Amino acid sequence: MSQNHTSWATINTEVEAHIEKALCGKQPPMVFDPMNHLIFEVPRSMAPALCIAACEAVGGRKEQAIPAASALHLMHVATYTHEYLHLSDKSMVATMPHHEFEPSIELLTADGMIPFGYELLAAMEDPANNNSESVLQVMIEIGRAMGSQGMINGQYLNVRCLGLDGEKPCDQEGMMDQMFEKKGGGLYSCGAACGAILGGGSDEEIEKLRRYGLYVGMIHGIMVHDKSGKEKRLLKLADSLRFLALKELEGMKDKNTEPICSLMDGFSAFLRVQKFHFPQKV
Amino acid sequence: MSQNHTSWATINTEVEAHIEKALCGKQPPMVFDPMNHLIFEVPRSMAPALCIAACEAVGGRKEQAIPAASALHLMHVATYTHEYLHLSDKSMVATMPHHEFEPSIELLTADGMIPFGYELLAAMEDPANNNSESVLQVMIEIGRAMGSQGMINGQYLNVRCLGLDGEKPCDQEGMMDQMFEKKGGGLYSCGAACGAILGGGSDEEIEKLRRYGLYVGMIHGIMVHDKSGKEKRLLKLADSLRFLALKELEGMKDKNTEPICSLMDGFSAFLRVQKFHFPQKV
Numbered sequence: 001m002s003q004n005h006t007s008w009a010t011i012n013t014e015v016e017a018h019i020e021k022a023l024c025g026k027q028p029p030m031v032f033d034p035m036n037h038l039i040f041e042v043p044r045s046m047a048p049a050l051c052i053a054a055c056e057a058v059g060g061r062k063e064q065a066i067p068a069a070s071a072l073h074l075m076h077v078a079t080y081t082h083e084y085l086h087l088s089d090k091s092m093v094a095t096m097p098h099h100e101f102e103p104s105i106e107l108l109t110a111d112g113m114i115p116f117g118y119e120l121l122a123a124m125e126d127p128a129n130n131n132s133e134s135v136l137q138v139m140i141e142i143g144r145a146m147g148s149q150g151m152i153n154g155q156y157l158n159v160r161c162l163g164l165d166g167e168k169p170c171d172q173e174g175m176m177d178q179m180f181e182k183k184g185g186g187l188y189s190c191g192a193a194c195g196a197i198l199g200g201g202s203d204e205e206i207e208k209l210r211r212y213g214l215y216v217g218m219i220h221g222i223m224v225h226d227k228s229g230k231e232k233r234l235l236k237l238a239d240s241l242r243f244l245a246l247k248e249l250e251g252m253k254d255k256n257t258e259p260i261c262s263l264m265d266g267f268s269a270f271l272r273v274q275k276f277h278f279p280q281k282v
Numbered sequence: 283m284s285q286n287h288t289s290w291a292t293i294n295t296e297v298e299a300h301i302e303k304a305l306c307g308k309q310p311p312m313v314f315d316p317m318n319h320l321i322f323e324v325p326r327s328m329a330p331a332l333c334i335a336a337c338e339a340v341g342g343r344k345e346q347a348i349p350a351a352s353a354l355h356l357m358h359v360a361t362y363t364h365e366y367l368h369l370s371d372k373s374m375v376a377t378m379p380h381h382e383f384e385p386s387i388e389l390l391t392a393d394g395m396i397p398f399g400y401e402l403l404a405a406m407e408d409p410a411n412n413n414s415e416s417v418l419q420v421m422i423e424i425g426r427a428m429g430s431q432g433m434i435n436g437q438y439l440n441v442r443c444l445g446l447d448g449e450k451p452c453d454q455e456g457m458m459d460q461m462f463e464k465k466g467g468g469l470y471s472c473g474a475a476c477g478a479i480l481g482g483g484s485d486e487e488i489e490k491l492r493r494y495g496l497y498v499g500m501i502h503g504i505m506v507h508d509k510s511g512k513e514k515r516l517l518k519l520a521d522s523l524r525f526l527a528l529k530e531l532e533g534m535k536d537k538n539t540e541p542i543c544s545l546m547d548g549f550s551a552f553l554r555v556q557k558f559h560f561p562q563k564v
Contacts, residue, residue, distance in 0.1 A: 031430045031438055075397075082389055107364055107389070108437050112430035114396045115357075119425035122418045132414030136404045139421070143401035148313045148394035155390050156313055 007259060011049045011069075014062075016040065018070045022120060034101045034109040035116075041100070042077045045184070046220060046263060047191035047213075053260040054192040054209045057252070060199020067124045068138050068194045071117035075146050076187060078117075081110035083155055114146075124198075131198075138194045145190030154182030177237065180221040181214070188217025192260075205255070208248045215245035216263055289541060293331045293351075296344075298322065300352045304402060316383045316391040317398075323382070324359045327466070328502060328545060329473035329495075335542040336474040336491045339534070342481020349406045350420050350476045353399035357428050358469060360399075363392035365437055396428075406480075413480075420476045427472030436464030459519065462503040463496070470499025474542075487537070490530045497527035498545055 019039060026032050048069035055065035086103045099106065121142070124135050144150055157179035163169030192213030196206040222238045229235055242264060249257045301321060308314050330351035337347035368385045381388065403424070406417050426432055439461035445451030474495030478488040504520045511517055524546060531539045 026431060028435065028438075030442075031435050035430060079393065082393055085389065104441055105438075107367065108434050108441075109430075111361065111364055111396075111428075111437075112434035114393075115425040115427075115429035115432075118400050119422055119429065122421040122425065125415070125418050127415075132418060133407070133409075136407050136414060136417065139404040140401055143397040143404065145397075146393075147397035147401065148317060148391075149308060150397075152390050152394035153310065153313050155393075156310075156387075159386055159390075160312075 008046070008049050008263075011052050011062075012044060014066060015048045015052075015069045015073055018066050018120075019073065022070070022116075031109070031112065034105050035112060037100055038081055038106070038109055039074065039077055039113070042080045045073075045076045045187060046216070047076060047187045048073045050188055050213055050216070050260070050263065051191040051195035053263070054195030054201075054213070055199035056195075057209065057255050057257050057260050058196050058199040058201030058205050059255075060195070060201075064198045065195045067120045068142075068198055069191070071120045071142065072187070072191050072194070074113045074117035074120070075142065075151075078110040078113040079146065079151050079155065081106050081113075083158070117142075134197050134200075137197050141190050141194050141197070145186045150182055150186040150190075154179050154186060157182060173233065180218040180225070184217035184221030184224075185214045186217065188220065189213035205252065208252060209260075212245050212248040212260070215241040215248070219245070290328075290331050290545075293334050293344075294326060296348060297330045297334075297351045297355055300348050300402075301355065304352070304398075313391070313394065316387050317394060319382055320363055320388070320391055321356065321359055321395070324362045327355070327358045327469060328498070329354045329358060329469045332470055332495055332498070332542070332545065333473040333477035335545070336477030336483075336495070337481035338477075339491065339537050339539050339542050340478050340481040340483030340487050341537075342477070342483075346480045347477045349402045350424075350480055351473070353402045353424065354469070354473050354476070356395045356399035356402070357424065357433075360392040360395040361428065361433050361437065363388055363395075365440070399424075416479050416482075419479050423472050423476050423479070427468045432464055432468040432472075436461050436468060439464060455515065459500075462500040462507070466499035466503030466506075467496045468499065470502065471495035474498075487534065490534060491542075494527050494530040494542070497523040497530070501527070 016039075023032060023036065023039075051069040051072055052062050052065045056062060085106055086099060101109070118139065121135060121139050124138075125132055146152070157175055160170045161176055161179060189210045190213070193206055193210040196209045201209070219238045219241050222234045222241075226234045245264065246261070249261055298321075305314060305318065305321075333351040333354055334344055334347045338344060367388055368381060383391070400421065403417060403421050406420075407414055428434070439457055442452045443458055443461060471492045472495070475488055475492040478491045483491065501520045501523050504516045504523075508516045527546065528543070531543055
């Protein structure tokens with residue numbers, strides 16, 4: 001397991017190196033200092049690593065997916081920053097642990113990250129490899145996952161579940177589950193699908209990995225939401241999702257899905273710590 | 283002049299129709315109601331119209347530029363919404379005249395528009411026309427114009443000029459001029475360049491129209507900033523920019539630049555109302 005951990009850490013380091021290189025020398029510092037700060041400060045998601053692992057799982061090379069993985073990280077940082085922005089609305093409970101910059105600066109900095117992410121994607125075009133079509137497909141995937149029917153919808157649901165803007169918190173279980181699906185689920189499934197597209201996966205492989213990402217992203221969302229693992233219903237949901245996720249990979253036995261599968265190790269350990277019984281093998 | 287006005291209005295209507303069609307039937311209403319509201323409520327920029335006019339000026343068809351013009355409108359609405367967001371920072375003087383929705387909703391709604399804009403761009407791909415390369419080029423143009431070295435940089439400069447976040451207003455003329463360049467200038471020059479790229483313009487035409495857009499966008503920014511036309515320095519600057527803009531079009535005499543040129547009519551009228559003397563013909 002420690003070997004897998006190193007490997008995920010290495011992937012994240014390579015993604016950060018790619019972003020650092022793209023940012024290198026950009027002016028002015030008053031714009032790029034806060035951007036640098038947020039890019040490397042915001043808690044990581046596993047979507048970029050999943051993107052690269054999915055690319056390799058379908059036989060692609062890591063390098064084909066690094067710009068997309070970097071763009072996914074930027075999108076994640078941008079939405080995270082806006083979600084935890086300190087708004088005038090006093091009932092907004094979700095604030096970042098530490099705000100290095102004023103809200104107006106954080107707001108604009110995150111705004112600058114999204115087009116920067118698309119710039120990285122567009123720069124992937126390589127006429128020698130005739131990859132324009134997959135690059136555009138990846139852009140559509142990311143647009144959908146981050147847009148109004150994806151992440152933004154999830155963030156709205158979050159606002160409603162938390163009962164912001166003077167409304168009562170809405171404690172419908174269905175709404176919360178849909179929030180996990182749209183936020184973490186959408187981001188991770190997009191990451192996996194993009195990796196598979198760029199690695200030249202078949203339609204079936206892309207869809208399998210997309211679903212795998214969806215389940216893993218939802219589990220991650222549940223873990224972040226219920227850090228102490230007190231909500232039995234959510235732990236049960238996470239375990240069913242884990243079962244479904246592994247089932248998707250079963251159908252890809254001829255592929256190297258071990259690294260992707262190892263994403264679950266951490267979750268399994270988490271669920272074990274929560275003393276929630278689940279089968280060791282699927 | 284009234285004929286030109288109709289023509290610009292028609293273009294804007296077509297752009298809005300394109301966006302409406304793309305939004306049609308999207309769920310859920312709690313996400314798309316505020317999006318619809320903002321898209322049609324925020325003051326228009328001329329960047330989308332300029333994009334279409336530039337496309338036609340280099341011999342392209344209007345239809346080739348409408349999705350890019352629509353994306354430009356979405357980007358403009360998103361940045362405008364965030365710029366006028368009601369933040370907790372009490373010194374933030376720039377607030378929208380009327381806020382239909384709570385700040386957290388406005389924040390997220392604008393976030394959803396940017397990926398939606400890129401989705402519209404990516405959907406322009408048409409293998410029959412082998413246009414992937416220009417679509418990707420347009421995405422890079424828009425990414426740069428809206429990102430940290432473009433619009434975001436301009437908005438930062440605006441924050442500093444206004445003296446937000448507890449700082450003293452900075453009244454350096456150079457900083458203000460750079461703000462006009464990065465905000466309106468960047469948006470309009472991007473619109474014109476994208477139109478010229480999609481219409482199949484030569485590199486020289488693209489660069490000419492890009493500079494034309496830059497000057498026109500700066501003039502527009504000055505007019506919005508100094509509505510009453512009291513700042514003589516800015517009126518002089520606007521007039522020099524108008525001169526430079528028309529000069530760019532002079533070099534394109536074989537092209538139909540009349541519609542694009544008519545963009546200036548409104549500005550000329552504005553400058554005349556301000557009783558600022560400038561030559562009628564360049």
